[in-house]
Amino acid sequence: MDRKTLAAAFPATVPVLMGYLAIGMAFGLMLQTAGYGVGWAFLMSLTIYAGSGQYLGVSLLATGAHLSQVAFLTLMINFRHLVYGLSMLEKFRGMGVRKFYMIFSLTDETYALLSAAKVPEGIDEHRYYFAVAMLDHSYWIAGSVLGSVLGSALGFDTTGVDFAMTALFLVIAVGQWKKAGSHLPALLGAAATLLSLLVVGADDMLLPALGMIVILLTVLRGRLGDAECVNVREEEGSCR
């Protein structure tokens, strides 16, 4: 990675720097509180690299969830990546080996930067995309390591820091609510999960809830398919 490209990409990534340091630190703190030290924070942020996925991961590790549940929940919470990939097919074409890293590092924030990217004059666009992706990833790792180290070094009472996960999901939900064509999917998701919590209890609530959600949404496709613009591919951004 040459300096010129890094220097050109850096300004665009500053908002992500702030965000990832903060959210990454909260992750490191949460993981520390769950009994996993800085090595684990580093490993998870290096190899998984997904904000909400890793927040959920803390709770899965802390409750000792079964591997099948880990796999299924990770799949579901990351399902939205499918839509991101669809709009990056063209951008990543011809990137060779680097494409694997581009796909691996396609987080919400990197997706947002890449879809809005204006590559500066005289800079190779593929190198620029790669630099953005690497910078973002390094911020995320730095944030989680920092949070974990600070959490153990300062020794302050971290009780309640896990609310950051609830707050993150609430913030995402508010954003989705504002731009949704129909609020039915969100309401249905909440209702199905609440029902599952009441019927099967807190320990096994997620899989039945997911099952209900997928089935109900598939059944409601005729009704919801019109409200939600599904032609993501034709005019990216027109549906948002």
Place this chain on the structure above:
Amino acid sequence: MPLSPLETLASIFVMSVVTFFTRALPFLLFDRGDHPPKIVLYLGKVLPPAIIAMLIVYCLKGVTFTSLGGWLPTLLAGVTAVLLHLWKGNDLLSIFGATGLYMVLVQAVFA
């Protein structure tokens, strides 16, 4: 820590492989210019809000109603997150404002 180090490694491995898979799937399926099936695009659009709503309820599973401290901090902090976000629309402010309030409430007010 209910898991052994080896079990933890296995869990992290599964999370990383599955996460990569969700990111790679569109490239595996549609990189040759095929159009994605409508049902995939539809689910890709309607699932995320439903899943996030599910996770919010999941986060609230520890709430109890036997004492004020079992539910009021969560309610106050949750409302704070939503209101802050509707007001300023700044992710960090909403998340850290609400988490800070929650920590103060559970550590000092309802301890």
